[in-house]
Amino acid sequence: MRQHLWMICASLALVTASSAMADNFGMAGCGLGSMVLQSNGKEQIFVGTTNGTSASQTFGITSGTSNCKDDAATVAAMYISVNQEALKRDIARGNGESISGLASILNCSDSDALGTSLQRNFGGIFQNTISDSKEVAVQIRQSVYSDTTLASSCKAI
Numbered sequence: 001m002r003q004h005l006w007m008i009c010a011s012l013a014l015v016t017a018s019s020a021m022a023d024n025f026g027m028a029g030c031g032l033g034s035m036v037l038q039s040n041g042k043e044q045i046f047v048g049t050t051n052g053t054s055a056s057q058t059f060g061i062t063s064g065t066s067n068c069k070d071d072a073a074t075v076a077a078m079y080i081s082v083n084q085e086a087l088k089r090d091i092a093r094g095n096g097e098s099i100s101g102l103a104s105i106l107n108c109s110d111s112d113a114l115g116t117s118l119q120r121n122f123g124g125i126f127q128n129t130i131s132d133s134k135e136v137a138v139q140i141r142q143s144v145y146s147d148t149t150l151a152s153s154c155k156a157i
Contacts, residue, residue: 030068072156073141076105080140081133088126094119106144107156114154117147 033050080087083098090096095115103111118125118140125131125139144150144157151157 072105072107076102076140076156077134077137079105080137084131084133084136087136088131090115091118091122091125102140103154105156106154108144108150108154110149110153113147113150114144117150118143121146 031047031050031054033047033054079102083101086096086098087102090098093115095112099115099118100111103114106114108114121139121143125136125143127135127139141157144154
């Protein structure tokens with residue numbers, strides 16, 4: 001029993017060191033358990049138990065720690081959904097506060113270039129009068145990817 005406990009502790013120490021900087025997690029979600037056990041196999045039972053008993057998942061989601069952070073694509077999609085009408089107006093003009101905000105989320109070094117590119121692709125981004133925010137987000141992403149300058153200057157896309 002003593003040897004078994006020692007091996008578990010040693011394994012956890014080794015896994016923690018390698019997975020502490022990892023951004024991925026399995027089906028049990030983020031939290032302390034995802035930092036201790038990186039595998040996506042049956043170990044997810046232990047990850048979920050660790051997250052549940054330590055309450056680290058709730059804290060991590062609230063504070064954005066313990067692997068509990070949204071990626072830029074998710075944040076951008078939420079931003080586009082909330083600011084769709086303002087983005088539509090600003091993209092039609094080629095500049096504005098909502099484009100600057102989107103450029104910040106996407107970590108674009110030049111928000112003016114982003115505005116110009118999105119303005120050029122306005123018809124493809126807003127294909128009809130009632131556009132779904134998810135489709136708008138996809139079209140904006142494709143617009144950025146298709147512009148070689150933006151694709152290299154927007155680090156979070």
